[in-house]
Amino acid sequence: MTRSELIKSISKENPFISNQDLICKVLISEILTMKLKCGDHLSQNKLSTDFNLSRGPVKLALEKMESHGYLAHDETGAFYVAKPGIRFAANIHSFKRQLDLLAANQALYDISKDRIELLHECYVSMTKSFNEKNFIRFCHCDLKFHQTIVDASQNTFLKDTYTRYQNLFLFMSICCEEDDRLFGRLLHQHQKIYIALKNRQSEALQDAVNAHYSSLILF
Numbered sequence: 001m002t003r004s005e006l007i008k009s010i011s012k013e014n015p016f017i018s019n020q021d022l023i024c025k026v027l028i029s030e031i032l033t034m035k036l037k038c039g040d041h042l043s044q045n046k047l048s049t050d051f052n053l054s055r056g057p058v059k060l061a062l063e064k065m066e067s068h069g070y071l072a073h074d075e076t077g078a079f080y081v082a083k084p085g086i087r088f089a090a091n092i093h094s095f096k097r098q099l100d101l102l103a104a105n106q107a108l109y110d111i112s113k114d115r116i117e118l119l120h121e122c123y124v125s126m127t128k129s130f131n132e133k134n135f136i137r138f139c140h141c142d143l144k145f146h147q148t149i150v151d152a153s154q155n156t157f158l159k160d161t162y163t164r165y166q167n168l169f170l171f172m173s174i175c176c177e178e179d180d181r182l183f184g185r186l187l188h189q190h191q192k193i194y195i196a197l198k199n200r201q202s203e204a205l206q207d208a209v210n211a212h213y214s215s216l217i218l219f
Contacts, residue, residue: 023061107152
């Protein structure tokens with residue numbers, strides 16, 4: 001989908017969306033699909049033209065995205081897609097680890113057969129993505145895998161929190177280098193999480209979730 005098509009689609013979906021939120025939503029979508037990659041600069045003039053807006057709301061939108069960690073700016077004031085720093089990445093992964101541990105513990109004894117099957121489908125999709133070296137799709141499948149566990153927890157607070165930060169979680173994943181060893185470890189750990197949930201193994205589940213995030217933080 002081109003930027004123009006994306007603008008039309010989002011505007012149609014939410015006719016009352018503010019200009020600032022529209023810009024943010026479009027650019028975040030482009031980042032999460034790797035149309036914009038870490039280090040890519042954003043021209044405020046081009047964005048003004050693409051969105052048919054003055055530079056004022058464009059700059060405000062870019063500043064908002066910078067405050068959320070998606071963008072940074074150089075010494076000239078030009079904005080570019082950020083690569084998360086080590087401390088920021090560690091903080092986000094630690095936060096997500098706590099959410100996933102809570103969700104997994106609550107889902108352990110109540111997860112339905114349908115959700116177990118959905119987890120397996122996610123794992124199969126991740127395996128296929130890994131074998132095809134499609135790391136963007138791998139990251140999207142990873143998010144769906146964990147979202148399924150959060151949904152199975154039936155905890156409204158966890159669901160709302162995960163939904164609020166899911167784009168940032170995905171951003172952190174796609175910013176990882178395309179390293180076969182890292183994604184291979186993550187795939188193996190997802191298999192362990194799936195098996196532990198399927199077999200209702202509490203200790204194994206805790207170990208698998210912790211191992212998953214230890215790999216990301218150490219990386």
